[in-house]
Amino acid sequence: MALIVQKFGGSSVANPERIKNVAQRVVKTFEAGNQVVVVVSAMGDTTDDLIDLAKQITDSPSPREYDLLLATGEQISIALLTMAIQKLGYKATALTGSQAGILTSDNYNKARILNIDSTRILKELKQGQIVVVAGFQGYRADGEITTLGRGGSDTTAVALAAALKADLCEIYTDVDGVYSADPRLVPKAQKLAKISYDEMLELASLGAVVLQPRSVELAKQYAVKLMVRSSFSENAGTLVWEESNMEKDMIVTGVAHDLNTAKMTIFDVPDIPGIAFTLFSALAEEQINVDMIIQSNSRNEYNDISFTIEKADIKKAIEIVEKVKKQIGAQKITFDEEVAKVSIVGAGMISHPGVAAKMFEALAKDNINIQLISTSEIKVSCIIDSKDVEKAVRAIHTAFGLDK
Amino acid sequence: MALIVQKFGGSSVANPERIKNVAQRVVKTFEAGNQVVVVVSAMGDTTDDLIDLAKQITDSPSPREYDLLLATGEQISIALLTMAIQKLGYKATALTGSQAGILTSDNYNKARILNIDSTRILKELKQGQIVVVAGFQGYRADGEITTLGRGGSDTTAVALAAALKADLCEIYTDVDGVYSADPRLVPKAQKLAKISYDEMLELASLGAVVLQPRSVELAKQYAVKLMVRSSFSENAGTLVWEESNMEKDMIVTGVAHDLNTAKMTIFDVPDIPGIAFTLFSALAEEQINVDMIIQSNSRNEYNDISFTIEKADIKKAIEIVEKVKKQIGAQKITFDEEVAKVSIVGAGMISHPGVAAKMFEALAKDNINIQLISTSEIKVSCIIDSKDVEKAVRAIHTAFGLDK
Numbered sequence: 001m002a003l004i005v006q007k008f009g010g011s012s013v014a015n016p017e018r019i020k021n022v023a024q025r026v027v028k029t030f031e032a033g034n035q036v037v038v039v040v041s042a043m044g045d046t047t048d049d050l051i052d053l054a055k056q057i058t059d060s061p062s063p064r065e066y067d068l069l070l071a072t073g074e075q076i077s078i079a080l081l082t083m084a085i086q087k088l089g090y091k092a093t094a095l096t097g098s099q100a101g102i103l104t105s106d107n108y109n110k111a112r113i114l115n116i117d118s119t120r121i122l123k124e125l126k127q128g129q130i131v132v133v134a135g136f137q138g139y140r141a142d143g144e145i146t147t148l149g150r151g152g153s154d155t156t157a158v159a160l161a162a163a164l165k166a167d168l169c170e171i172y173t174d175v176d177g178v179y180s181a182d183p184r185l186v187p188k189a190q191k192l193a194k195i196s197y198d199e200m201l202e203l204a205s206l207g208a209v210v211l212q213p214r215s216v217e218l219a220k221q222y223a224v225k226l227m228v229r230s231s232f233s234e235n236a237g238t239l240v241w242e243e244s245n246m247e248k249d250m251i252v253t254g255v256a257h258d259l260n261t262a263k264m265t266i267f268d269v270p271d272i273p274g275i276a277f278t279l280f281s282a283l284a285e286e287q288i289n290v291d292m293i294i295q296s297n298s299r300n301e302y303n304d305i306s307f308t309i310e311k312a313d314i315k316k317a318i319e320i321v322e323k324v325k326k327q328i329g330a331q332k333i334t335f336d337e338e339v340a341k342v343s344i345v346g347a348g349m350i351s352h353p354g355v356a357a358k359m360f361e362a363l364a365k366d367n368i369n370i371q372l373i374s375t376s377e378i379k380v381s382c383i384i385d386s387k388d389v390e391k392a393v394r395a396i397h398t399a400f401g402l403d404k
Numbered sequence: 405m406a407l408i409v410q411k412f413g414g415s416s417v418a419n420p421e422r423i424k425n426v427a428q429r430v431v432k433t434f435e436a437g438n439q440v441v442v443v444v445s446a447m448g449d450t451t452d453d454l455i456d457l458a459k460q461i462t463d464s465p466s467p468r469e470y471d472l473l474l475a476t477g478e479q480i481s482i483a484l485l486t487m488a489i490q491k492l493g494y495k496a497t498a499l500t501g502s503q504a505g506i507l508t509s510d511n512y513n514k515a516r517i518l519n520i521d522s523t524r525i526l527k528e529l530k531q532g533q534i535v536v537v538a539g540f541q542g543y544r545a546d547g548e549i550t551t552l553g554r555g556g557s558d559t560t561a562v563a564l565a566a567a568l569k570a571d572l573c574e575i576y577t578d579v580d581g582v583y584s585a586d587p588r589l590v591p592k593a594q595k596l597a598k599i600s601y602d603e604m605l606e607l608a609s610l611g612a613v614v615l616q617p618r619s620v621e622l623a624k625q626y627a628v629k630l631m632v633r634s635s636f637s638e639n640a641g642t643l644v645w646e647e648s649n650m651e652k653d654m655i656v657t658g659v660a661h662d663l664n665t666a667k668m669t670i671f672d673v674p675d676i677p678g679i680a681f682t683l684f685s686a687l688a689e690e691q692i693n694v695d696m697i698i699q700s701n702s703r704n705e706y707n708d709i710s711f712t713i714e715k716a717d718i719k720k721a722i723e724i725v726e727k728v729k730k731q732i733g734a735q736k737i738t739f740d741e742e743v744a745k746v747s748i749v750g751a752g753m754i755s756h757p758g759v760a761a762k763m764f765e766a767l768a769k770d771n772i773n774i775q776l777i778s779t780s781e782i783k784v785s786c787i788i789d790s791k792d793v794e795k796a797v798r799a800i801h802t803a804f805g806l807d808k
Contacts, residue, residue, distance in 0.1 A: 016457060016460035016461050019461060020461065050480070053420060053480070053484060054483075054484065054487060056420035057420050057423060057424065057484055057487045057488045057491060058487050058488065058490070058491040061487045062486070062487060062490050064497075064498075065482075065483040065484075065486045065487050065490075065498050066483070066487075068479060068482070068483040068498055068500070069479070069480060069483035069484065071479070072476035072479045072480050075472060075473070075475070075476045075479075076454070076457070076473060076476050078469075078472070079458075079469040079470070079472040079473035080457060080458065080461050080469075080473065082466070082469045083458060083461045083462050083465045083466060083469050083470075084461045084462065086462070086466050086469075087461060087462040093468075094468075094469050094472055096472070099547070143503070
């Protein structure tokens with residue numbers, strides 16, 4: 001008898017009809033002889049609706065009451081899903097985050113899971129119950145209700161799977177797996193049967209968001225077998241796991257792209273120590289997330305520094321960099337919103353030289369200019385003109401034999 | 405420094421604007437030098453919407469999950485009201501039923517409050533906090549969430565006032581007090597400055613529902629001073645309390661009427677022991693609430709039995725009584741939905757003979773036929789034709805000098 005954790009997102013439980021469908025899927029897994037723990041998010045737009053209510057009251061809601069408010073969303077969906085499972089003739093119990101023993105850190109709104117006391121869940125499972133747990137929430141050591149921040153339900157599911165030593169953690173979503181590229185952009189994109197944690201992490205952080213990076217990290221740490229699949233079809237999904245033979249199969253696993261990026265360059269920065277620190281600490285202080293950083297030694301005593309940030313941060317970034325410019329004695333700033341990041345990811349490239357060169361070749365053949373390049377052990381990213389993104393992703397996808 | 409419990413119903417917190425108004429009223433009481441504990445219901449139709457969601461899933465929701473579902477309604481309103489109070493610059497804390505220490509019996513959906521551990525509330529009050537407590541909910545000894553059933557928020561407020569030995573418990577509603585008759589029926593109806601618990605109980609059970617009878621009983625038991633007033637005006641309300649001089653002031657306090665009543669009569673019931681038991685236990689088994697019961701000894705060995713029930717129960721009642729008819733050898737059944745109950749209530753009538761006669765006289769003068777009469781120590785009720793109800797209430801109101 002296997003123990004399976006199944007997580008259903010907000011769109012999977014958006015209305016009573018869909019909740020009934022989820023119940024049927026859960027029961028099917030149970031009927032196949034498994035113990036089942038289900039994690040659910042709030043129904044559809046419930047969380048956004050609650051946030052909107054709070055905004056109508058105040059611009060700066062108190063963190064404690066904000067979590068008390070948001071936690072109701074999942075409390076509603078666990079109650080309804082449990083009723084739907086019971087209606088099908090099965091025993092089921094709904095548990096809030098605190099009832100499920102999910103102890104978190106003290107910081108409201110973005111608490112981290114510290115520990116799970118699984119006594120209650122194990123007791124219910126032993127009694128033949130299907131256990132339905134509220135995602136996204138937990139409790140502090142002093143008993144107060146916390147939430148884990150956006151995408152926290154994935155994290156709840158993986159943490160429960162780790163604590164319960166589950167055989168599998170299924171993440172149901174509105175796509176049926178992880179693809180070698182965005183299928184809307186690349187018609188020949190292939191669904192991956194499996195992918196390693198590290199590759200999934202690079203893909204998630206590169207704009208192909210299927211899973212919350214936080215939950216993938218946690219899965220990696222506890223070696224939780226993750227299966228990403230669609231709640232609207234019976235198709236097999238993508239298994240996220242560490243496999244020793246994975247690297248042999250494919251050099252490049254997928255091609256990701258990200259249009260939500262903007263590029264800034266500071267020209268003629270004096271080549272003395274502490275400059276990068278001054279610049280990037282100023283940006284960090286304002287919570288601006290800097291992605292790629294490239295420093296080029298253009299002339300003897302001067303450098304150019306380019307970096308990319310999210311589009312939403314561009315205005316604030318310009319203000320900050322203008323101030324820093326004087327401070328560090330730089331000459332000029334430029335920024336460009338019409339850029340895109342295209343990346344290849346694959347654990348195989350560690351042991352295969354020439355992978356980056358092959359990507360550059362594919363882009364050059366199609367006359368696509370590369371503005372910035374950044375590499376890690378298992379990925380290569382290029383910043384290109386945003387108008388070229390579709391052409392670029394397709395060319396790279398074909399070049400690495402991903403079209404099949 | 406006085407301690408005041410204020411309770412606001414669903415219509416008082418139906419939207420963010422109204423929640424802000426409530427916050428202002430709460431803060432005003434706090435600014436006047438009082439400690440304030442606020443009890444709130446769910447926003448507007450939230451509870452009905454949640455019930456509707458459950459109904460779309462199943463006809464018979466599990467009681468435990470049903471309470472988990474319904475409890476979210478008040479959790480939302482306490483979070484929002486607390487934010488609104490904080491926005492005005494005051495310290496406030498939202499507490500769910502269990503956080504507020506409201507221990508209930510084990511029966512879900514209609515739990516009764518067993519005890520309140522006020523440690524947490526007192527700690528918050530001491531720190532200068534305005535405490536906002538979720539009405540209608542509590543927790544069982546095993547930690548599970550319960551709800552108190554409809555109107556439970558009034559009960560929460562009164563129970564808290566009793567536990568905290570509050571100086572006053574204000575119940576804010578959409579009417580500005582208790583009237584000597586329904587103002588929609590009797591233009592000359594007067595708002596009562598005060599009324600005793602027993603009179604309020606009789607009025608509440610007679611169809612003039614302002615307060616839940618349960619909460620009035622609890623208030624009487626713990627001598628909690630109740631003030632009923634409007635959340636939409638600054639008008640003084642009605643004080644519900646036991647006062648020794650109350651009886652001297654007025655013989656009759658108010659006139660109530662109830663159109664949600666139906667009359668059944670069984671004719672020619674043999675005059676032998678056990679007949680009433682057979683009939684009314686059969687009705688009770690089907691959860692039919694019987695209000696007035698009159699047995700008249702019409703002929704030597706036969707009785708006629710008349711009784712009133714709620715209109716909604718008439719169909720089920722006919723089925724049951726038809727069965728019982730054969731069993732007890734009665735001859736005929738009649739039922740009448742076109743009836744109304746008109747009642748006078750007043751603690752003063754205990755020591756004033758002739759009160760009932762005066763009521764009958766007022767009805768007779770206006771040519772209104774009385775079908776059934778029932779009396780208790782502090783009330784007299786008559787069943788009349790429903791078309792006469794307006795005329796009857798006005799005539800009685802005038803006869804007892806309530807027009808002022």
